Amino acid sequence: xxASIRRISVIVEETHAEIGVKLDKPVRKAAAVAVxxxxxxxxYVEDLTVLxxxxxELGDLLGRKCLTALGVSPTAVESxxxxxxxxxxxxxxxxxxxxxxxxxxxLRDTIGGGAALIPSxxxxxxxxxxxxxxxxxxxxxxxxxxxxxxxxSVSDAPKPDEIVVAIxxxxxxxxxxxxGGLTVSGIEGKDGLR
Amino acid sequence: MxxxxxxxxxxxxxxxxxxxxxxRLDVPITxxxxxxxxxxxxxxxxGVxxxxxxxxxxxxxxxxxxxxxxxxxxGLRAADIKGEDGLR
Numbered sequence: 001x002x003a004s005i006r007r008i009s010v011i012v013e014e015t016h017a018e019i020g021v022k023l024d025k026p027v028r029k030a031a032a033v034a035v036x037x038x039x040x041x042x043x044y045v046e047d048l049t050v051l052x053x054x055x056x057e058l059g060d061l062l063g064r065k066c067l068t069a070l071g072v073s074p075t076a077v078e079s080x081x082x083x084x085x086x087x088x089x090x091x092x093x094x095x096x097x098x099x100x101x102x103x104x105x106x107l108r109d110t111i112g113g114g115a116a117l118i119p120s121x122x123x124x125x126x127x128x129x130x131x132x133x134x135x136x137x138x139x140x141x142x143x144x145x146x147x148x149x150x151x152x153s154v155s156d157a158p159k160p161d162e163i164v165v166a167i168x169x170x171x172x173x174x175x176x177x178x179x180g181g182l183t184v185s186g187i188e189g190k191d192g193l194r
Numbered sequence: 195m196x197x198x199x200x201x202x203x204x205x206x207x208x209x210x211x212x213x214x215x216x217x218r219l220d221v222p223i224t225x226x227x228x229x230x231x232x233x234x235x236x237x238x239x240x241g242v243x244x245x246x247x248x249x250x251x252x253x254x255x256x257x258x259x260x261x262x263x264x265x266x267x268x269g270l271r272a273a274d275i276k277g278e279d280g281l282r
Contacts, residue, residue, distance in 0.1 A: 044264070046266065052267070083220070092236070092263065093262055093263070093267065096235060096265065096267040100267050101267055101268055117229055117230065117281070119209075120235055121209065122235070122236065122237055123220060131220055132209045132211060132220035134208065135209075141229075142205065147210070148209075148210060149211050150211075151211050151213075191279060193205070
């Protein structure tokens with residue numbers, strides 16, 4: 001592990017009821033959040049390969065943390081998402097380097113694959129700032145019941161020279177979904193969209 | 195939203211949560227015609243100091259006219275969009 005990790009937080013949310021209506025099956029979400037040092041804080045560096053490589057490590061590590069927290073078999077995971085919060089002396093592009101080129105494959109490997117793109121979000125902020133991890137179905141981005149999100153925060157991070165990287169997984173979509181669209185049972189599973 | 199833009203092929207990325215007045219919301223952003231354009235994976239944080247109240251919802255649309263500043267993470271470029279499937 002080359003990432004200089006200061007902290008890992010794992011959060012599990014289990015929703016049993018919504019607006020007084022008990023759910024047939026609780027919706028379970030887990031987020032694994034790593035606080036890492038930003039090797040490029042405070043200066044412009046053209047080549048971000050170091051962060052790309054860290055992204056690959058974190059995709060595997062945080063993916064496995066989510067899966068362990070959910071306590072389900074890899075194929076039981078239904079949706080996923082990723083996000084990063086960059087400390088004030090870093091660039092938004094540092095979040096991009098962590099999230100986009102190399103994080104996806106090892107993350108998908110932890111759950112036996114995923115045809116859909118992994119929805120993402122990124123921003124800059126200080127310690128304790130909440131940030132939202134978008135969630136979408138892992139095999140078909142258009143599954144409407146699984147468009148969701150999960151808010152996370154780490155009270156003392158990111159410091160100016162840190163980055164908070166988060167992965168979320170869910171078993172189940174939104175509570176009480178009823179706005180139609182593509183359903184899980186209608187997934188074709190060919191293009192990652194439908 | 196797509197009609198306002200004169201057509202757009204990619205899925206509109208989204209996020210949602212429940213919260214009280216002043217809650218901040220991160221709106222994900224991607225290229226309008228090809229979801230995999232890496233330079234345009236971005237987001238915008240918004241919030242309304244006194245909303246949503248208990249009986250309100252805050253609904254947000256975001257549009258941009260460019261990529262991330264100093265984008266250099268590689269991947270599919272906007273100039274190389276095929277524009278057939280909304281992905282590439």
